[in-house]
Amino acid sequence: MSNIEAHTVAYVRDTMLPEQTPPITEKGAVKWLRENLFSGWLNSVLTVLSLLVIWWALAAIGPWLLNTIWNAGSLRECREILDGTPGACFAVINDRWHQLLFGFYPSQHYWRPTLAFVLLLASLAPVLFTNLPRKLLYVSAAYPFVAYHLLWGGSIWLPVSAALGFVAGFVAFVFARRVNGLLAVFAAVLAPIFWWLFLAQPFNAGLSSVLPIGLEFVRSDRFGGFLISLVIGVTGISLSLPLGILLALGRQSDMVFVKSVCVIFIEFIRGVPLITLLFTASLLLNYFLPPGTSFDLILRVIIMVTLFAAAYMAEVIRGGLAALPRGQYEAADALGLDYWKAQRLIIMPQALKISIPGIVNTFIGLFKDTTLVVFIGLLDPIGLSNAIRADTDWNGIYWELFIFIGALFFLFCFGISRYSMYLERKLKTDHR
Amino acid sequence: MSEPVVEMPVDRKIDISQMKVSDEIAIQITGMNKWFGSFHVLRDIDMTVNRGERIVICGPSGSGKSTLIRCINRLEEHQAGQIIVDGTELTSDLKNIDKVRSEVGMVFQHFNLFPHLTILENCTLAPIWVRKTPKKEAEEIAMHFLEKVKIPEQALKYPGQLSGGQQQRVAIARSLCMRPRIMLFDEPTSALDPEMIKEVLDTMIQLAEEGMTMICVTHEMGFAQAVANRVIFMDQGQIVEQNRPTEFFKNPKSERTKLFLSQILGH
Numbered sequence: 001m002s003n004i005e006a007h008t009v010a011y012v013r014d015t016m017l018p019e020q021t022p023p024i025t026e027k028g029a030v031k032w033l034r035e036n037l038f039s040g041w042l043n044s045v046l047t048v049l050s051l052l053v054i055w056w057a058l059a060a061i062g063p064w065l066l067n068t069i070w071n072a073g074s075l076r077e078c079r080e081i082l083d084g085t086p087g088a089c090f091a092v093i094n095d096r097w098h099q100l101l102f103g104f105y106p107s108q109h110y111w112r113p114t115l116a117f118v119l120l121l122a123s124l125a126p127v128l129f130t131n132l133p134r135k136l137l138y139v140s141a142a143y144p145f146v147a148y149h150l151l152w153g154g155s156i157w158l159p160v161s162a163a164l165g166f167v168a169g170f171v172a173f174v175f176a177r178r179v180n181g182l183l184a185v186f187a188a189v190l191a192p193i194f195w196w197l198f199l200a201q202p203f204n205a206g207l208s209s210v211l212p213i214g215l216e217f218v219r220s221d222r223f224g225g226f227l228i229s230l231v232i233g234v235t236g237i238s239l240s241l242p243l244g245i246l247l248a249l250g251r252q253s254d255m256v257f258v259k260s261v262c263v264i265f266i267e268f269i270r271g272v273p274l275i276t277l278l279f280t281a282s283l284l285l286n287y288f289l290p291p292g293t294s295f296d297l298i299l300r301v302i303i304m305v306t307l308f309a310a311a312y313m314a315e316v317i318r319g320g321l322a323a324l325p326r327g328q329y330e331a332a333d334a335l336g337l338d339y340w341k342a343q344r345l346i347i348m349p350q351a352l353k354i355s356i357p358g359i360v361n362t363f364i365g366l367f368k369d370t371t372l373v374v375f376i377g378l379l380d381p382i383g384l385s386n387a388i389r390a391d392t393d394w395n396g397i398y399w400e401l402f403i404f405i406g407a408l409f410f411l412f413c414f415g416i417s418r419y420s421m422y423l424e425r426k427l428k429t430d431h432r
Numbered sequence: 433m434s435e436p437v438v439e440m441p442v443d444r445k446i447d448i449s450q451m452k453v454s455d456e457i458a459i460q461i462t463g464m465n466k467w468f469g470s471f472h473v474l475r476d477i478d479m480t481v482n483r484g485e486r487i488v489i490c491g492p493s494g495s496g497k498s499t500l501i502r503c504i505n506r507l508e509e510h511q512a513g514q515i516i517v518d519g520t521e522l523t524s525d526l527k528n529i530d531k532v533r534s535e536v537g538m539v540f541q542h543f544n545l546f547p548h549l550t551i552l553e554n555c556t557l558a559p560i561w562v563r564k565t566p567k568k569e570a571e572e573i574a575m576h577f578l579e580k581v582k583i584p585e586q587a588l589k590y591p592g593q594l595s596g597g598q599q600q601r602v603a604i605a606r607s608l609c610m611r612p613r614i615m616l617f618d619e620p621t622s623a624l625d626p627e628m629i630k631e632v633l634d635t636m637i638q639l640a641e642e643g644m645t646m647i648c649v650t651h652e653m654g655f656a657q658a659v660a661n662r663v664i665f666m667d668q669g670q671i672v673e674q675n676r677p678t679e680f681f682k683n684p685k686s687e688r689t690k691l692f693l694s695q696i697l698g699h
Contacts, residue, residue, distance in 0.1 A: 330507050331544035335558035335610065336534035338526075345557060349548050429548055429590040 064088055074393035092397050093404050096388050100404065103224015103379050109153075112215065113227050116150040119143060120234065128419060151223075151231065153215035157207040161200040165192035220298045224379035226408060231298065233367040233412075236305040240366065241359070243306065244313025245352075249343065251318060262314070269311035275372055277304040282376035301373055309366040316362055320355035321347065353427045360420040364413045381405040451643070453661060456483040458614055458645045459504060464513030466499060466669075473499050475669045477513070483613075486646045488656040488677070491666035492692060497649045500666070501616045504647070505536045518613060534562055537607030541619040543599040545591035551578070551602050552587040555609045563610065570609070577605040581635050597628025601635050608639075615639065617648040651696060657681060665689045 025031060037047045067087030071094065072078040078089035093100070102113055123143035126136035145159035172191035177184035223231065250262030269277075281300040289295060324347060332342035352359070374383040385401040388394050459481040466474040473496045481487060489497045502508040503515060506522050506529045515522045517532045546554050555574035559565040565573070578584045581601035583594075591599055600620055607615060617636065621629045633655050640646060640659045650656070656663050656677050663680040665673045665688075673680070673689045681697075684690045 325542075325544075327540060327542050327544035328546065331538075331540065331546070333507060334505055334533060334536075334538040334540075335606070336530050336562045337558065338530060341561050345561060346546055350546075353548065427548070429592065 070094055075395065075397050076393075088400055089397060090400050090404070092388065092394050092400050096394070097404075099384055099388065100225045100381055100401075102227050103384060104222045105224070105227060106216075106218060106222065109216065109218065112150045112153070112218075116147045117230070119146060119150075120230075149215065151227075152218055152220070154217040155204065155208045155212065156214040157204045157211075160207075161204045162196070164203075165195045165200065168192050168195045220296050223298060225381050225384050228298070228373065228378055228380050229367070229370045229409075232302055232305055232370045232373065235302045236309055236366050236370075237363050239302075239306045240309035240313050240362070243310035244317055244362075245348065247310060247314035248317035248321060251314060252321060266311045266314050269308055270315070274305070274308050274369055275375060277308055278372060278376050280304065297376075297378065301376070301378065305366060305370065308369075309362055312362045312365075313359065316355050316358035317351060319358060320351035320353075323354050324350055353424075356420050356424050356427075360416060364416055367412060367416070368409060381408070451484070451641075451661075453485050454483040457481070458483045458485070458518060459647075460514075460516040461504075462514045464503065464510050464515060466496075466503060466508065466510045466512075473669050474503070474510070477671060479664070479671065481614075481645065481647065483645055484643045485662065486640050486644075486660050487648065487662045487664060488660040489647065489649045489664045489666060490651060490653075490656070490692075491672075495666040496669040497666045498618050501538075501618055501647055501649055504614075504616060505533050505538055507538075530562075534558075534610055535612055536614045536616060537610060537612035538616045539600070539603050539607055539618065539620045541622050543591070543596075543603045543623075545599055545603055545606070547591050550588050550590055551583075551594070554591065554602060555606045558606070559609050574605070574609050577608045578602070580608070580638070581605045582631075595628060596624045597631045600624065600628075600632045604632075604635055604639075614645045614647070617646065617650065619649050619651070621650065621652055653681070653697060665692065667692075 025034070038044045064086045065088055067082070067085060069078045069081050069087060069089050069091050072081060072089065072091035073095070075089060075092070078091055082089075098107065098110065102110055105113060120143065123136075123140040126132045126134070127140055142163070145163045149156055149159045169188045169192040173184050173188035176187035247262050247266060250258050251266065253259045253262070278301060281304040282297060285295065285300055328346055328350065329342065332346040337345065371380050371382045373380050374386075377383075379387065382405065385405060388401065389397060457480060459479070461477055461479040464474060464477040465472070477500060489500065491497050499508055503510050503522075504517060509524075510522075518535050520528050520532050522528060522532060545551075546557070549557065552571060552574055555578065556565075556567065556570040559570040559573060560567055575584055575587065578587055581604055583598055583601055583605075586594055586598060586602070591602065594602065604620075620636070621632050624632060629652070633652060636646070636648070636655070637659055648655075648660075660677050662674055663677050664671055665680070665684075665686075667688050673684065673686050675685075680689075681693065684693055
């Protein structure tokens with residue numbers, strides 16, 4: 001067929017050409033190597049250089065890691081066993097891992113944070129993976145109260161009465177909705193506030209005296225290590241996302257008052273270093289609060305970290321909102337969806353999807369920033385590494401502690417990052 | 433006068449141009465004015481649309497034709513005059529706006545399907561959340577209209593997997609699922625490849641046969657001739673001329689209309 005001359009005008013193909021396999025250099029390992037490692041002299045040089053650097057790093061660290069001492073009572077003992085050869089002394093982790101994980105939490109109660117952690121995973125599962133039964137979300141909703149009781153203990157009626165506030169709000173909403181939508185919103189806000197302010201206290205006190213059940217109370221200053229990082233990190237993460245969404249919507253609002261409050265809040269928080277906010281939480285807040293009110297330090301830190309992350313979150317989500325074509329808003333409007341339904345069903349699912357990388361960035365940043373609480377005297381893993389080193393047994397040990405702490409943080413952050421990639425793949429429906 | 437831009441199929445069951453129009457008024461616009469900032473986009477628009485009427489609005493770009501139909505479901509706000517849709521006056525009252533919007537379907541130039549939802553979910557979303565239709569029933573209605581626009585087999589795909597013409601037909605089905613009494617079309621074929629224009633126009637003709645009240649901004653003059661019972665020509669935010677399509681194309685009255693028609697039909 002190919003011998004037909006180009007200038008022959010009338011030409012009809014009678015057989016279609018079959019598909020053919022590509023030549024050998026176009027597939028398999030050969031192709032991959034050529035394309036990715038040796039595609040030109042510059043790339044070949046870089047490949048060789050990179051291999052050398054990797055070799056050099058492994059040769060330096062490898063023996064030290066492989067020659068690890070796991071059982072020793074002190075750094076001196078480690079050095080005696082090593083006898084001059086290079087080697088790591090992870091015995092310190094073996095000796096003090098419980099401190100790095102739980103801080104000064106009473107050791108007979110270690111099961112409580114451990115159970116709280118296992119339950120955390122269980123209650124996260126239905127939130128993270130939508131193919132699990134939706135009924136499991138009730139477990140997730142109950143988790144904050146269960147976890148509070150497990151970690152701090154005290155009377156069981158305190159978290160129960162707090163939870164009942166939300167139930168009161170829900171019930172009020174359902175009943176008021178029959179009358180009027182706006183009334184329902186007011187009822188849903190006012191009912192829990194009324195409950196918490198006036199009824200929760202007598203309810204709590206009454207039941208505590210009749211049925212004094214509950215776990216032993218553990219004071220906040222006994223918390224430490226990864227326990228504190230997780231408590232602050234997980235609470236901050238789960239509260240900053242909804243708050244950030246509201247702030248982003250507020251910033252886009254047509255209502256001048258709402259808009260300016262949101263703008264001022266976001267710009268103020270973003271303009272101030274986190275450490276300043278943490279110092280405010282630990283020192284200054286007490287001056288501003290009415291005398292006699294004492295506010296748990298961890299709670300204060302959680303509030304500050306949440307507000308800080310929420311401001312960043314709001315800006316990340318605003319970026320997602322800005323990326324949505326105006327046609328999406330118009331189509332939602334034209335179908336008669338009201339503002340909140342349009343936001344919930346059309347705008348937010350898409351805006352949040354676009355913002356996933358930014359949101360995860362903020363989450364990971366928040367989680368790692370929890371180590372800053374060391375500066376206001378809370379004993380997070382870094383703070384505890386100082387405390388461990390203050391012991392004469394382990395005076396002078398740095399690498400092993402930091403490697404362990406780093407590895408645990410990496411585990412969490414890498415997990416978050418992998419999950420976000422899974423989510424992005426799952427939500428990719430636009431087939432661009 | 434040269435040939436229409438798109439030829440219409442001849443084997444129609446009903447001759448649409450002979451269809452009766454009811455006396456009942458669907459849309460009444462009186463003395464309506466709109467500004468974008470200091471730019472006067474729409475000037476003293478007076479217009480009445482009867483139930484069952486099929487109106488084509490044409491005109492050069494920037495003449496305000498899209499803005500006019502976007503005012504009818506309040507995607508744009510008018511600043512003076514009165515718009516009454518189905519007996520409800522459009523004011524800043526959100527209740528009225530939502531009521532009008534659920535009665536008036538709209539099809540956009542760029543389809544504006546929701547890319548994160550399947551075709552079926554696109555169609556059932558508004559019936560479920562606005563009309564409170566049970567999910568099963570909403571899905572039945574959606575499948576009914578998807579069959580009508582001839583793409584029921586795509587129901588579980590996402591908009592991104594469909595061709596432009598298919599997407600626009602889904603957009604039409606999505607609007608129809610709300611059982612609107614009036615349909616607005618804002619240049620529904622302008623973003624489509626020539627091959628796909630016909631499939632969308634066919635769907636629109638089918639709608640017209642069933643007596644839907646339609647206002648259509650389009651440059652498809654063949655469609656106007658075959659379907660419309662009134663053509664409105666707009667320029668600089670004003671209605672310059674309106675007439676029955678046969679008269680409009682044969683004897684345009686104003687110089688501006690003649691110029692416009694010679695430009696879009698004369699090549």
